[in-house]
Amino acid sequence: MSTKITFWSGLDTIGANIISLEKNGFQLITDLGAYVGADIDALLDRNLTSDLYEAGLLPPMNGLYPEEQVKDLPLESFEQSDLKTAICLSHLHLDHLGSFGQISSEVPVYTLNQGANFYQNLKQHKLLPLYDVNWQGMESGVMFEHGPFKITFHESDHDTIGAAAIFIEAPDLKLVYSGDLRLSGFAPEKVLQWAAKAKEFQPDILLLEGTTFSSSGEDSEIEDPFADRTETWDLLSERALISRLDNLLTASDELIVFNGYPQNIERLVKLAELANKNNRQIVFDPAYYELAKPFVENTSIEVLKLNADITIESINQHPEKYIVQVEYENRQILSELKPGIYVHSNGMPIGPYMPEFAPFFEKVLELGYEVIFANVSGHAHQADLLMVAYAIQAKIVVPWHTFKPVAFGEALNEYGISTFLPEKKKEYTVSDIIK
C-alpha cells in the first residue's frame, strides 16, 4: 500500500499548515496549529470539540481526538481507531501547536529537546497554554521510527527556541518539512546545515514555508496610524537590530524601555549583553527573568529581576543607567517609570490589526515616551527561500504557509524548481504529486 498524504490546512494562509501521512495503520501528523479564525481559548476547551469541528476549525482526522469529545461526530476516536497516531512538531508557535488542547493526551508529540524544555518553561510562566499531550523530546540529527516512518529532526533557525526542519522517510516517499525558518537570525548556519543534509537525503517533496511572499505584488497592509509620531526601523536581520540598539545606547542618556517577544529569548539575552557593555543594568519582568535564566546562567551576563533585585523607585533615581524590559500584561509600569525611549520590538500588541494596538500606543505617547518600532522578521527573505529550495533540489516543492502560494510557486518556477499546489483535504500518493 502506498503512503497516503493529506493536506488539511495552511495552503494559502500563514500557519496551521497540517499534513497527515498514513501507511500500514500508522498515521504521522506534522504540526497541529490553530486554524485561522479559531480562538486560542476555545481550542483549550474540550467541551467545544463539536462546535469547532462543525465550524471547520479542526482537522477532521481519525485516531486523534478522545472518544468522549467526538462520540457524536463522524470521526473515529483515538480509542476506537486502529490507526496509531503520532505528531511531529516543528516549533512552539500557536499556528503550529494551537490545536493540541483538543487531542488525546496519549498521542505522542515529538519535538526537539530544546523546544520541549522551553515549552515547560513558557507554560510555567503562562506564556503558552497548558497542553496535556505526551511530550517527547528528541535529539537533533537522531532518527527514530513510528511504524514504517523514519523521522529525523534537524535544528533550524526561527524566532523561537528549538525550531526544527523534519525529514520523513517511508518506503515509497521521502519528504522534508521546512517548518518556519530564516537566514537572518542568530544562527543561520543551522538552516544551511539542514539544507545541505536535505540535499543528500534527496527528497521527493519539500514543504516550504513562504510567509514573506504574502507581501508580494499589490498589498493590503494596514497603515500605521502612528507613522508621523513615531520612528520605525525595519531591519533585515537580528544582528542589524543589535547594532542599531548599540548606537541608541551609546547616544542616549535616558531610560530605555524594551518590549520584545518572549519566545525570541535570544534577542533579549543579546540585549542584556549589550546593556552590560554600555554600562547599563537590564531589568526583566519576573516571568521573563525566569525564562531567560537558563540562557544567562554560567555566562558573564547580568540581569536584574524587577521588584526582587531592584524597585521602580531606584530606577527612577538614575533612569539613564537602565534598560527595562516591559510586556503588555505589565504595561502599568510605563506610567510608574520616568518616561524615556520606548522600543517596541515584535512584542505585544504586534501590529495595527490588533484592537489593543491603537489605544496602547496612544497611552505610551501620552505618557511622554519617544516610540521606536524596531522589527525583525522571524521569516526568511524571499530570495533566501528561493536559495534554500534551489540548494535542496527536491523533486517537487509545495509552497505553503503564505497568503500567496501562487506567487511563491511562480518565483520558484522561475528558479527552475517544480512546484505542486495541493487541494485541501484530498488524499494523494507520491505518484499523484510527482508525475
Ligand SMILES: [Zn+2]
Ligand atoms: Zn508559522
Ligand SMILES: [Zn+2]
Ligand atoms: Zn513560527
